[in-house]
Amino acid sequence: MVPAHPASHPIDEQLPTEVARVLRTHLTRLGEPLRTTEPSFADPVDALTDFVLGGGKRLRPTFAWWGWRGAGGDPTGPDTEQLLCAVSSLELIQACALVHDDLMDSSDTRRGAPTVHIEFGRRHREAGWLGSAEQYGLAGAVLIGDLALAWADDMFYRCGLPEARLASAAPAWHAMRSEMLAGQYLDVLTQARGSESVDAALRIDQLKTAAYTVARPLHIGAALAGADESLIAALRQFGADIGVAFQLRDDMLGVFGDPAVTGKPAGDDLREGKRTVLLARGLEYAAAKNRDAEARRLRSYLGKAELTEQDVFDARQLLVELGAVDAVERQITELTESALAALASAGLAEPAGERLRALAMAATKRES
Amino acid sequence: MVPAHPASHPIDEQLPTEVARVLRTHLTRLGEPLRTTEPSFADPVDALTDFVLGGGKRLRPTFAWWGWRGAGGDPTGPDTEQLLCAVSSLELIQACALVHDDLMDSSDTRRGAPTVHIEFGRRHREAGWLGSAEQYGLAGAVLIGDLALAWADDMFYRCGLPEARLASAAPAWHAMRSEMLAGQYLDVLTQARGSESVDAALRIDQLKTAAYTVARPLHIGAALAGADESLIAALRQFGADIGVAFQLRDDMLGVFGDPAVTGKPAGDDLREGKRTVLLARGLEYAAAKNRDAEARRLRSYLGKAELTEQDVFDARQLLVELGAVDAVERQITELTESALAALASAGLAEPAGERLRALAMAATKRES
Numbered sequence: 001m002v003p004a005h006p007a008s009h010p011i012d013e014q015l016p017t018e019v020a021r022v023l024r025t026h027l028t029r030l031g032e033p034l035r036t037t038e039p040s041f042a043d044p045v046d047a048l049t050d051f052v053l054g055g056g057k058r059l060r061p062t063f064a065w066w067g068w069r070g071a072g073g074d075p076t077g078p079d080t081e082q083l084l085c086a087v088s089s090l091e092l093i094q095a096c097a098l099v100h101d102d103l104m105d106s107s108d109t110r111r112g113a114p115t116v117h118i119e120f121g122r123r124h125r126e127a128g129w130l131g132s133a134e135q136y137g138l139a140g141a142v143l144i145g146d147l148a149l150a151w152a153d154d155m156f157y158r159c160g161l162p163e164a165r166l167a168s169a170a171p172a173w174h175a176m177r178s179e180m181l182a183g184q185y186l187d188v189l190t191q192a193r194g195s196e197s198v199d200a201a202l203r204i205d206q207l208k209t210a211a212y213t214v215a216r217p218l219h220i221g222a223a224l225a226g227a228d229e230s231l232i233a234a235l236r237q238f239g240a241d242i243g244v245a246f247q248l249r250d251d252m253l254g255v256f257g258d259p260a261v262t263g264k265p266a267g268d269d270l271r272e273g274k275r276t277v278l279l280a281r282g283l284e285y286a287a288a289k290n291r292d293a294e295a296r297r298l299r300s301y302l303g304k305a306e307l308t309e310q311d312v313f314d315a316r317q318l319l320v321e322l323g324a325v326d327a328v329e330r331q332i333t334e335l336t337e338s339a340l341a342a343l344a345s346a347g348l349a350e351p352a353g354e355r356l357r358a359l360a361m362a363a364t365k366r367e368s
Numbered sequence: 369m370v371p372a373h374p375a376s377h378p379i380d381e382q383l384p385t386e387v388a389r390v391l392r393t394h395l396t397r398l399g400e401p402l403r404t405t406e407p408s409f410a411d412p413v414d415a416l417t418d419f420v421l422g423g424g425k426r427l428r429p430t431f432a433w434w435g436w437r438g439a440g441g442d443p444t445g446p447d448t449e450q451l452l453c454a455v456s457s458l459e460l461i462q463a464c465a466l467v468h469d470d471l472m473d474s475s476d477t478r479r480g481a482p483t484v485h486i487e488f489g490r491r492h493r494e495a496g497w498l499g500s501a502e503q504y505g506l507a508g509a510v511l512i513g514d515l516a517l518a519w520a521d522d523m524f525y526r527c528g529l530p531e532a533r534l535a536s537a538a539p540a541w542h543a544m545r546s547e548m549l550a551g552q553y554l555d556v557l558t559q560a561r562g563s564e565s566v567d568a569a570l571r572i573d574q575l576k577t578a579a580y581t582v583a584r585p586l587h588i589g590a591a592l593a594g595a596d597e598s599l600i601a602a603l604r605q606f607g608a609d610i611g612v613a614f615q616l617r618d619d620m621l622g623v624f625g626d627p628a629v630t631g632k633p634a635g636d637d638l639r640e641g642k643r644t645v646l647l648a649r650g651l652e653y654a655a656a657k658n659r660d661a662e663a664r665r666l667r668s669y670l671g672k673a674e675l676t677e678q679d680v681f682d683a684r685q686l687l688v689e690l691g692a693v694d695a696v697e698r699q700i701t702e703l704t705e706s707a708l709a710a711l712a713s714a715g716l717a718e719p720a721g722e723r724l725r726a727l728a729m730a731a732t733k734r735e736s
Binding site for chain 2: 030033034037038040041044096100103104106124127129130131135136138139140142143145146147149150151153154157158163164166167170171174175177178179181182184185186188189191192193194203207
C-alpha cells in the first residue's frame, strides 16, 4: 500500500465506504415515517435503498468532497459528518437519473439485476394483480425515481450545515439538476432524430458528464467550503474539460475496449446504437472525404442486434482509417492538458489538487 | 359583489391571479439558462410552462397563503412577493404529480388537451423520427415531471425569504413530497390489488388530499410566518379532517354529480373503476348484510367502459339502499365539525380564520 499523503485524512482514503455509510443512515431516517404510515411503503422504500446501496462508484460525492477539501474544508472540523450528508445526496439524484433512464430506454437489467420497472412488473405478474403488469412496473419506476429526487433535496437542505453555506451552494445545486435533465432530454432527442452531428454529441457530453458529473459537484463542494469566485471558476473549468475527456475515453472503450477489462461485450456502443462523438467524427470525416461506402458500412453497424466479431473489427478499422480515432485521442489530450492547467491555476489546498490530478489522469487513460 | 372583510388585502381577493403571475415570472427565469444552452430545450420548457399556467384552482398555494396569513403574515410587509414565490412553488409539485399520474394511468387528455406523453408521442410521429413514438412520449413526460419537481425546490429555497424561516418550513416541505408520492403509490397498489377495503381508500385520501393538498400547505405557510407548534398542530388537524371531507364530497359527486355542474359524465368514478371510500363502504355493508347479489352488481359497474344511464341509476340506488351514502354523508358532517372546531381553537389572525371556514363549508357542500 502506498503511504497516504502527509496532509490526507482517513476519510480521503475511503470515500465510497463513507458515502455508503451516510446514505444508509439517511435512507433509513427518510424511509421511517413512510414505513410507519403504511406497511406497503416498505416495497418502494426498500427498492430505492437497495438500488442506492447496491453499487456505483460514488463519483459525484467524490468530486464534491474534493471540491470542499480543495477550498479548505477541514475533515477534522466539527462539520464533516454534515458535509458528507450534503455531498452524498448527489447519489440520490443519480438514482433518479438511472431509474428513469432505464425506464425511458426500456433496459431490462442494471448491474446484473432487473431494472426497477422490470422488477415491479414481475411482482405484479407473480401476485396475479389486476391490470397491466407493464404499466404497474412503469408506475413503480416513475414514483421511485421521483422519491429519489425529492429525498436528494431533503438530504442536502437538512444536512445540518449552516444555512448561509447551503444558500451559497444552492445555485449550483439547482443548476446541476436542470443540466442533468436537459442532458437526458437532449440524449433522447438526438437518438430519436438519428442525429449524426458532432456538436449534438458533444453537447450531451458537456451536460451529462462534464457539468452534471464533475463540474457541478466540484462547484457545490467548493461553495460549501465558502470558496471565492475565482477558485470556483477554475474548478468548473477543470470539470468541464476533464468531464468531456472522460466521456470521450468512454466512447473509445465502448468500441475498442477489451471485454475482459470493461466487463461489457466488445463494441457494445455500436450494438446499442449510441450517437457518440467518436462515431459522429467518423461520419463527418467520411462525408468530407466523399467515402460514402464507408459511411454506409459504419451506419449499418449502429444498433445492429447481431453484431459479429467481424463487424466490430471492421468498424474499428473504419474509425481508425477515417481519422476519427486520432481526432478523439487528440481531443482527449488537449482537454486533459487544459483541465490540468485550470487545476494548477486554482491553487487548491492539498491533497485535493494532487488527488484531482490523479483522478483526471486515471480516468482519461483508463482501460475500463 | 360582497364587500371585502375590513382586514383583508387586495391579494387575498385574487390569489389565483397572483399565483399565476408569480409562476410566469419564475418559469421564465428558470427556463432561461436552458433555452440559452440549447434551442431544443424550448420544447420541454414551454410544455411545462403551458401546463402550469394552463389552469388549476391553485388550491395548495391558497391554503399555504392562508396558513401564513393566519399565523400573522402581513401582506403589506416587505416579504410578500417572496412569500408568494414560496407558496406558488407548490403548483410545480402538483405539475409533477399530474404529468406523471397521467403517464401512469395512460390518460389521453387533461383539461381538454392532450396529456404530455400523448403530445410528445404525437410530435415524434409527425416528425417521422426513429424508434417508438410511444417511448418518446413516455420520456418527455418523465423528464418534464422531473423538471417540475426540481424547479419546485428551486422556487421554494431561492424565493428570498430569510434562511431561518425556510429552515423552519423545510420539514413540512419535505414531508409533503414524500406524502404525495406515497399517496400515488398506494393508489396504484390499491387499484392493482383490486382492494375493496374502506381503510385503504381512506388512507389514500389522508395522504393525497388531506396531507398533501391541505394540511401540509397550511403547515408550510404557517411555518413561514414563524407560527408556534400549537398553531401548526391546530391547522394540521383542520387540514387532515377537512381534506378527507373534501375527498368524500368528491366521491359523492363522482357518482351522484350532475354532469351539467361537474363537467364530467354521470357516474364517472364508476366508469373509471375508482376505489373510493363510498364504494368500499357499499361493498362492506353488502357483505355485512349478506347481500351478495347487490355486491356483484356494484362490482360489475366498476371500470365498465360502456356504462349505461340505467347502470348509473342502479349503482346510485344500491349505494343509497346499502346505507353507504348515509355513512359517507355522516362522515363528511363529523369531519367538517371536527375541522371547524380545530380551526376555532387555532385563534388565527383574521381574515384567515373566516376564509378557511368559508373554504371548508364551500368545498364540503359543493356540487361540482
